[in-house]
Amino acid sequence: MDAMRLYLINPSNPLVSIVNVKESRWNRYRVWKPLSLMVLAGLTPPEWETAIVDENIGVPDYQAMPRPALFGIPAFTSPANRAYEVAGYFRSLGVPVVMGGIHATMCLDEVMQRADSVVTGEAEGIWPQLLEDARHGSLKRRYDGGLAEMNGVPFARHDLLNGGYAFGAIQTTRGCPLNCIFCSVTRFNGAKYRQRPIVDVVREFRSIREKHVLVVDDNLIGTRPEHIARAKDLFRAMAQAKLRKKWIAQVTINFADDEELLALAAKAGCSGVFIGFESPSPEGLREIGKKFNLLKGRDFRASVRRIRRHKILVVGSFIIGLDIDEPGIGKRIAEVASQYGVDNLNVLFLTPLPGTRLWDQMTSQDRIGLDTFPEDWKYYTLTFPVARYKHLSLDAIIDEMICCDRHFYSMSGIARRVWTNLWQYRKPLITLVGNLSYRGNRQLNCKAYADLKRYWGNRHNCVKQS
Numbered sequence: 001m002d003a004m005r006l007y008l009i010n011p012s013n014p015l016v017s018i019v020n021v022k023e024s025r026w027n028r029y030r031v032w033k034p035l036s037l038m039v040l041a042g043l044t045p046p047e048w049e050t051a052i053v054d055e056n057i058g059v060p061d062y063q064a065m066p067r068p069a070l071f072g073i074p075a076f077t078s079p080a081n082r083a084y085e086v087a088g089y090f091r092s093l094g095v096p097v098v099m100g101g102i103h104a105t106m107c108l109d110e111v112m113q114r115a116d117s118v119v120t121g122e123a124e125g126i127w128p129q130l131l132e133d134a135r136h137g138s139l140k141r142r143y144d145g146g147l148a149e150m151n152g153v154p155f156a157r158h159d160l161l162n163g164g165y166a167f168g169a170i171q172t173t174r175g176c177p178l179n180c181i182f183c184s185v186t187r188f189n190g191a192k193y194r195q196r197p198i199v200d201v202v203r204e205f206r207s208i209r210e211k212h213v214l215v216v217d218d219n220l221i222g223t224r225p226e227h228i229a230r231a232k233d234l235f236r237a238m239a240q241a242k243l244r245k246k247w248i249a250q251v252t253i254n255f256a257d258d259e260e261l262l263a264l265a266a267k268a269g270c271s272g273v274f275i276g277f278e279s280p281s282p283e284g285l286r287e288i289g290k291k292f293n294l295l296k297g298r299d300f301r302a303s304v305r306r307i308r309r310h311k312i313l314v315v316g317s318f319i320i321g322l323d324i325d326e327p328g329i330g331k332r333i334a335e336v337a338s339q340y341g342v343d344n345l346n347v348l349f350l351t352p353l354p355g356t357r358l359w360d361q362m363t364s365q366d367r368i369g370l371d372t373f374p375e376d377w378k379y380y381t382l383t384f385p386v387a388r389y390k391h392l393s394l395d396a397i398i399d400e401m402i403c404c405d406r407h408f409y410s411m412s413g414i415a416r417r418v419w420t421n422l423w424q425y426r427k428p429l430i431t432l433v434g435n436l437s438y439r440g441n442r443q444l445n446c447k448a449y450a451d452l453k454r455y456w457g458n459r460h461n462c463v464k465q466s
């Protein structure tokens, strides 16, 4: 039988400055491989000739590519328009288009209008059946994958995307019980924390070519004692396997509570962690439902210090635009992040993503500012203000973000952090690259904010005139 051709495409959003590798070469270190497509490719039988295209690395000439039998494209919220554009092109050629992923699950009607078939939930459980249906020309309009069995998650096809990336990618767990108000992980991947078999993770790690790896789990270590025990077993197995990889992951702050866990993580190759501190105040944490960070006696500064003592760098993430946030919040976040001692600061605008509790709340209060969909999804990157914030106008919240960046990423601030790493932990290069990448994007961000203000202004003039 002739091979059937399958294209899996990761669409880009031109408004996301992070993927703008040409304008800031440091961004190369912040572009992640589209792991979900590599996992789908791993589930695809060999009679399919599978190619993955990542538009973040470069948009190919689709017209010059051989016509596929099936076209698969994930629908994430911010690149949804680009996904629809590329899907439209292939549909015009008569190629059936399948879309799936978190946006397809949360905005089913919108995606159904733009694809021949839509997958909701996690795709592993239904992908082989979908391919079989496609082969026989009998694709269904909708497939519901639900939650996948973690021992059925195949090895991702790391071989299909070579070059252009500083980091490989792997997933070891899914799901989160914490259900923060702004996050759709609990709704999409479930409240139950599910873990892949350790032996699978270690074997897949071996198949990754890149020396540096991003563990894409929403929380690698989990929150309960049995989760932590599993994380320790995983780290022991990774260390024993002598993988010789350096990896970074997202974790909750309880990572710092267990010295054995920290030592094992470092031994297994952990070089950095992203931690969501979210808000500098307990009221802010209560507002967004991140009570986990409010544990009595929690000392963030001491926690960061304990993590860094194991030569693990810390990227602190905060959100700006909570109801409690007033003018001055930008500077306050920069100061607090410096006090905590994080190596990098990542601040995001509070964004009501579809499927979150925040979306329901802001919709019911008529506070979604950019609401012409699907066009406005391109601004739902978390790097643009898209809602009406309680104490901060559009101009004010942008000023707060710029002020925060300016304070934290001043040259003196960068020099201090690099110097600290040089004499304490001997890992100054990653800190330097990370800091310069954020600093380098400042100008790009200011231009993007100016464009957004114009767009927002035009939008509201139109509404007034009509």
Ligand code: SF4
Residues within 6 Å of the ligand: 176, 177, 178, 179, 180, 183, 184, 185, 186, 218, 219, 252, 276
């Ligand atoms: S933000 Fe993190 S901790 Fe909160 S629900 Fe999402 S994955 Fe869980």
